[in-house]
Amino acid sequence: SQQGEEDPQALSIQEGENATMNCSYKTSINNLQWYRQNSGRGLVHLILIRSNEREKHSGRLRVTLDTSKKSSSLLITASRAADTASYFCATVLSGNTGKLIFGQGTTLQVKP
Amino acid sequence: KAGVTQTPRYLIKTRGQQVTLSCSPISGHRSVSWYQQTPGQGLQFLFEYFSETQRNKGNFPGRFSGRQFSNSRSEMNVSTLELGDSALYLCASRKTSGDYNEQFFGPGTRLTVL
Numbered sequence: 001s002q003q004g005e006e007d008p009q010a011l012s013i014q015e016g017e018n019a020t021m022n023c024s025y026k027t028s029i030n031n032l033q034w035y036r037q038n039s040g041r042g043l044v045h046l047i048l049i050r051s052n053e054r055e056k057h058s059g060r061l062r063v064t065l066d067t068s069k070k071s072s073s074l075l076i077t078a079s080r081a082a083d084t085a086s087y088f089c090a091t092v093l094s095g096n097t098g099k100l101i102f103g104q105g106t107t108l109q110v111k112p
Numbered sequence: 113k114a115g116v117t118q119t120p121r122y123l124i125k126t127r128g129q130q131v132t133l134s135c136s137p138i139s140g141h142r143s144v145s146w147y148q149q150t151p152g153q154g155l156q157f158l159f160e161y162f163s164e165t166q167r168n169k170g171n172f173p174g175r176f177s178g179r180q181f182s183n184s185r186s187e188m189n190v191s192t193l194e195l196g197d198s199a200l201y202l203c204a205s206r207k208t209s210g211d212y213n214e215q216f217f218g219p220g221t222r223l224t225v226l
Contacts, residue, residue, distance in 0.1 A: 031213055040200060042116075042217040055115045088155065096212055098145035098204065102155035 002095075004089045004103025012109045019076045021106040023089030024069075030092045032065055033100065034074050037086045046087075081112045114139065116205050116218035124224045133221045135154040137184050137205030143167075144186040145215065146178060149200040158201075161186050162208060190223075198225045 007022045012084040018025065021028045025032070029085045035043040049065045056063045074081055084106045090100035117136045125131050137144050145168075146158040157170040161180035178188040184205075190197055200222050204215040 021205075033213065033215075035217075040220075040222075042202060042219045043204075045214045045216065048213055090155075090157075092213060096208060097168060098143050098160035098162075098206055098215060099157050099158065099170075100145070100147075100155075100204075100215065104154050 004091060004101065006087075006089060006103040006106045009104070010107045010109075012042060013079060015079060015081055015110055017022050017079055017110075017112050019079050019083070019086055019090075019108055019110070021074045021108070022071060023073070024071045025091050025101075025103075026070065027091075027093060029067075029094075030070050031055065031096050033090045033092070034063060034064075034072075035090060035102075037088065037089045037105075039085075043088065076108075079108075079110045081110050083106060084110045103105075116203060116216050117220035118201075118203055118221050120217065120221060121144045122222050122224075124226065125193050127193055127195060127226050129193050130189060131193060132167060132189045133201055133203075133223075133224060134175045135188075135203035135205075135218060137186070137203075138216055141205035141207055141216070142184050142207045143208050143212075144180060144184065145200045145204045145206075146186070146188050147204065148172075149220075150196075150198070150205055155202075158188065195225050197207060197223065 034046040049095045088105045089103045146161040160168040180186045200220045202220045204217045217225045
């Protein structure tokens with residue numbers, strides 16, 4: 001079964017607006033990662049946040065992690081049409097492993 | 113540096129056949145993981161290989177198997193194909209030291225089982 005549940009499942013916004021996606025998970029984690037997927041292609045790593053971190057920034061991306069609530073959020077500021085994609089959170093339960101447990105994803109549409 | 117490559121990109125097979133998919137990791141990456149993506153089940157971990165050894169295995173039947181070669185290239189095999197095996201199969205490679213958690217995905221192999 002999936003570790004993560006994402007909310008909303010789909011999001012449609014206008015260019016320039018901010019987009020917020022949420023992810024909840026069930027068990028303790030080592031780190032949580034966000035990936036983007038364009039139209040059924042490969043995934044692109046966006047950002048990683050470790051269990052002892054609360055917030056991380058990368059360009060227009062801001063990720064928060066609340067381990068007490070077992071949840072994370074991804075904020076994309078000043079969205080662009082090129083941000084249209086599916087976004088997945090993925091958890092890593094223990095250190096040096098390639099096993100990612102993915103959520104179901106949020107489909108983001110940014111209208112020009 | 114070249115990215116992760118997967119071959120073939122598209123494959124059509126019939127039920128009962130078997131299939132082999134190939135993945136070449138980024139140079140220097142010794143870990144390769146495989147994932148299955150379907151509309152119903154989403155992205156699910158199949159297995160991870162490191163130094164030619166399977167390190168982790170997901171919850172898939174024994175029809176799904178893999179291996180890794182000494183040059184870190186990996187193959188996965190699915191025997192006795194079922195309709196439900198139709199999916200996008202993604203492989204990912206990563207370092208195993210230093211900043212080792214980020215995974216780099218290939219474009220995937222889309223398998224259709226008729």
